[in-house]
Amino acid sequence: MSRRVLVIASIKGGAGKSTLAASLAVHWLQAGRSVALLDTDPNKTLSRWHAKEGALAAATLRTELDEHAILPRIKELRGNHDVTLVDCAGFGNQAMVFAVGGADQVVVPVMADEASVYEAMRTLKVVESAGSMADREIPAFTVLTRVKRSSVARHARAQLEALGARPLKAQLADRAVFQESTFYGSAPSNLAPRSPAAREVREVANELAEMKWGRG
Numbered sequence: 001m002s003r004r005v006l007v008i009a010s011i012k013g014g015a016g017k018s019t020l021a022a023s024l025a026v027h028w029l030q031a032g033r034s035v036a037l038l039d040t041d042p043n044k045t046l047s048r049w050h051a052k053e054g055a056l057a058a059a060t061l062r063t064e065l066d067e068h069a070i071l072p073r074i075k076e077l078r079g080n081h082d083v084t085l086v087d088c089a090g091f092g093n094q095a096m097v098f099a100v101g102g103a104d105q106v107v108v109p110v111m112a113d114e115a116s117v118y119e120a121m122r123t124l125k126v127v128e129s130a131g132s133m134a135d136r137e138i139p140a141f142t143v144l145t146r147v148k149r150s151s152v153a154r155h156a157r158a159q160l161e162a163l164g165a166r167p168l169k170a171q172l173a174d175r176a177v178f179q180e181s182t183f184y185g186s187a188p189s190n191l192a193p194r195s196p197a198a199r200e201v202r203e204v205a206n207e208l209a210e211m212k213w214g215r216g
């Protein structure tokens with residue numbers, strides 16, 4: 001896989017976007033890829049984690065709060081990194097539309113409850129609109145995150161499938177190591193490479209890599 005832009009979006013705050021972005025970044029860094037992070041969230045969560053000089057610091061970070069500069073930034077980063085991960089704010093805004101417009105692939109983290117599934121569907125609508133504006137199909141997937149009970153997750157997954165939201169087979173459980181990692185500016189693949197959390201991140205990364213990409 002090379003030269004790919006993965007945008008992590010959801011109009012729901014706390015869905016696990018920044019955690020997924022950091023986790024995938026560290027996974028791909030450990031695998032020897034060059035990774036760029038574009039933080040477009042005014043809360044600058046990812047930028048703060050990056051500043052802690054943990055494993056995440058090996059990625060190039062750009063913080064871009066000017067929505068009109070997002071697409072040029074994506075182009076610049078895409079030009080010299082294997083993977084560019086774009087983290088969005090937890091609300092639907094124009095910045096998200098621009099970010100999605102520059103994506104080769106979009107992933108929408110979704111928690112296993114009815115309201116989260118609903119908000120994931122609304123996020124996918126934004127992706128669809130951005131795609132028709134750009135006159136291309138932007139491949140989008142959902143990934144269940146912060147899963148507490150697999151029985152509930154199965155229910156959410158069935159609903160996502162029925163709604164055409166393409167949930168990945170891989171999912172992230174609710175695990176303390178994801179939260180701990182944020183204090184170190186790191187992620188499970190570095191802090192606890194043999195943990196179930198690191199395995200889940202690897203599974204998500206591998207599944208995304210095998211899925212359809214818009215360009216490249």
Ligand SMILES: Nc1ncnc2c1ncn2[C@@H]1O[C@H](COP(=O)(O)OP(=O)(O)O)[C@@H](O)[C@H]1O
Nearest residue numbers: 013014015016017018019146173174175178179
């Ligand atoms: N898989 C997970 N397991 C446990 N805690 C998680 C997981 N994913 C996210 N969190 C926690 O949930 C909160 C929100 O996550 P975050 O990634 O910041 O969401 P978002 O970027 O979508 O707002 C944070 O406290 C984070 O540590």
Ligand SMILES: [Mg+2]
Nearest residue numbers: 017018041045
């Ligand atoms: Mg965030």
